[in-house]
Amino acid sequence: MAEQHAGGFSDDERAAVRQRADELRSTKGLKGAARTARELEACLEAVDALDGTDRVVATELHRVVTDEAPHLAPKTWYGFPSYALDGEVVVFFQPAAKFGTRYGTVGFQQSAALDDGPMWATSFAVVEVDDGVREQLRELVRRAAPIPG
Template sequence: MATKDEKNLQKVLAKIDRMDEPARTTMQRMHKIITAAAPELKPRIWYGMPGYALHASSPVLVFFRNDERMTLGLSEKAELKPAGGEDGQLIPAAWYLEELDDVTEKRVAEIVRSAVSVNAR
C-alpha cells in the first residue's frame, strides 16, 4: 500500500507530465532541483500546482506554477524577510522564468535550501 507521501509524489509527477512542452521539461528539471536541494521536502499538489512542505500535513514552503509564465515561489508560510539595500522593505518571494540554465538552477537550489533551513528550526 502506498504511503501518503508516495501518493502525493505521484500526483505531482502526473501534474508535471500533463504540462505542455517546453514547460513540461523545465518543470521536470525544477522538481529534480528542488528535491535534490532539500530531500526532506515532501511534494504535494498545492492550489493545483506542485508544492513542497517539510511534512505531508505542514504548510507548503516552496512551489512552482505554470500559468502564463513559469514561477518559482515561496509561500506566506516560509519565513520571509525584507531584502534591504536598494529593495528596502520588499520581500523577495517569487521569481519568473522561461527556462533553466546553470546559473538559474544554482539560484533555485539556493532559494530552496534557504527557505528550508530557516523554517526547519
C-alpha cells in the same frame, strides 16, 4: 483570458478550487507512507502533464528540491507541483499554461525562510532553464527550506 463571473472568480480560478478539493479528497483517510506515496504520485503526474517550458521548469524544480531540500514532501496544491514541510507548502511551480500567462512562476509561501530585511521576493518568473537559473533555484530552495538539525 477566462471569463469573470459575478461571484468574482474566473473559470480558471473556479477550476483551480475544484482541483484543490479533488486533491484533498484523494488523500482523505490515508495516513503515513500511503499518504506520502499518493502525494508524490500526484506531484509527478502534475509535472508529467505539463508541456514545453512549463515541464522543463517543473522537472528542474523537482530535481532541485530533491537534492537541496529532501525533507520537503512533494504534493500538489491547486494542481501545482508543490513541496511542503509539515503540511505547509514552502515552494511551488505555477505553470504558464494554467492561466495563459507568458511565463511560469516559481513561488514561495509564507513558511519559506526567504526573509531579507523589510522586503523580499516570493515569486520568480521563469522562461527557460539554464545554468544560472538552476543555481538560483538551488540557492532559493536552500534558503527557503534549510535542512533541520
